Amino acid sequence: MSSCRSGEKLYNKGKYDDAVAAFVKKLQRRPQDATALRLLPEAYQQSQRLHEDRVNGFLRSNNQLKWESVRNEYRAMQRLYDLIHSAPAALQVVTPKDYRDAITGALENAAENRYDRGIALMNKGDKASARQAYEEFGAALKLVSNYRDAKNMMEEAFQAGIVHVVVSEIDVRSPYFQFSADQFRDYLVRTLQQRSINRFVVFHDERYARNENIQPDEYISLRFMDFVVGQTFVDRLQRDVQKEIVTGTTKDTSGKVINIYTTVKATLFITKKTVVSKGLLDYQITDTYNGKILRTDRIPGSYTWLNQFGTYRGDQRALSEEDKKQIGGRDELPPPPQDLFVEFTRPIYDQLERDLRSFYSRI
Known part of the structure; x- marks a missing residue:
């Protein structure tokens, strides 16, 4: 009963495909249902008329992809054909049209259109x-x-x-850092190759492209500029501290216990050594055919190595918890310049990779 009631509602709302499905479902359970037998032919006829009107409208249009829309309409009707054939009682009142040949023809026309x-x-x-x-x-x-x-x-x-993109060898003012710069470039190229940013973009190292005679479509030039590695700053701090502490108790004239306070003092000696490395990477993407600059930017990076050590003279009890954290440690040598170069280029690398992924994902 519920299937027929819902089928009638769908039919009255003009949802003829769904109404056909509801009536067929009812007839699969109750082949003699009078309402389903009466309304199924009308629902199918209305559905067929609606789809074929749409087909005719598509065929009259100038839409280049109209055959794919036609295919969809025929497939919808073929689903009703298969559905009605699943219920013998439905076949007693409806002879559905087979759209398989029409679907095949629409597919051929749609494929031809795409090919052309x-x-x-x-x-x-x-x-x-x-x-x-x-x-x-x-x-x-x-x-x-x-x-x-x-x-x-x-x-x-x-x-x-395919767009062949060649990443340049890096120009560094000091040959002392050339090896680290080459590592920067090599890792960048490998990462871009492995990330599959865009199926149509292939990245090449400049040396490889030159050896293989690959003609680049775009060229990424890289150059480190205005970089300073190992600039040392030393701050020495001497600070006097004191604190009142309880060193005992006594009683006043009334017999009440009171604390005895003593002031303790100490002097802090703190040395803070920082080694700063920083610089800029200038990069530019150029169309090699017309010389047009497609993108250019400068990316800053910095790294600060810190070594702090300290001691004190006087009474340890004068030190606060914060003071105690500043003492101890020892004077240490900073990392080698090549390591400092690598450290300040890390944030540059991260930003450059994000920029290139964003730029080439849109091609």
Whole structure:
């Protein structure tokens, strides 16, 4: 009873596909249900009319992808065909139309349309169009597997759409830091290659590209500028501290116990040594065909190595907890300059990688 009531509601609301499904479900359980037998033919007829009107509207339109919409309408009707065939009682009152041939024809037309769009894009001869063509040939194959030579054309479009990006060797003023700069560049190239930022972007180390005669489409130049490694600052602090502490008790004239206070003193000697390394990385992305600068920026980075040690003279009881934290330790040598160079370039590397991933993900 509930299936028929819901079927009638769906029918009255114009939801004919759902109404057909509800009536068929009812007839699967109760083949003699009068309401389902009466309304199913009308619901199917209305559904068929609605879908075929949509098909005619699509066919009259100028939409280049209209055959995919036509395919969807035919598939909706074919689902009703299969559904009605699942209930013998439904077949007694409705003879559904088989749309399999219509679906096949629509798929062929849709695939042909996608293929033709891909060919037209390839004929433009630019990389952006080749990348769009790759998607069109892929869409044709999804519609009809092994459609013509779409698979070969898809591979051709992929190769034509690739952007070869060469990352330059890094210009460093001091040869002392060249090895660290080369490590920076090598790690950047490997990371960009492994991240799969964009299927159409291939990153190359400049030396590799030169050896393999790879013609870059874009060139990323890198140069460290205005960098200082190992600038040392020493702060020496001497501070007197004192504190009143209880050293005993006594009684006043009334017999009340009172504390005896004594002032204790000490002198803190704190040495704070900092070694600062900082610099800028200048990078620029250039289109090698027309010389146009696509992006340029300067990224700052810094690293401060800190060594603090201290001692005191006097009464330890005068020291606060904070004072105690500052004493101890020993004078230590800072890391080697190459290590300091690596440390200040870490935040630069992180920012540069984010910039390049963002830029090339949009190609």
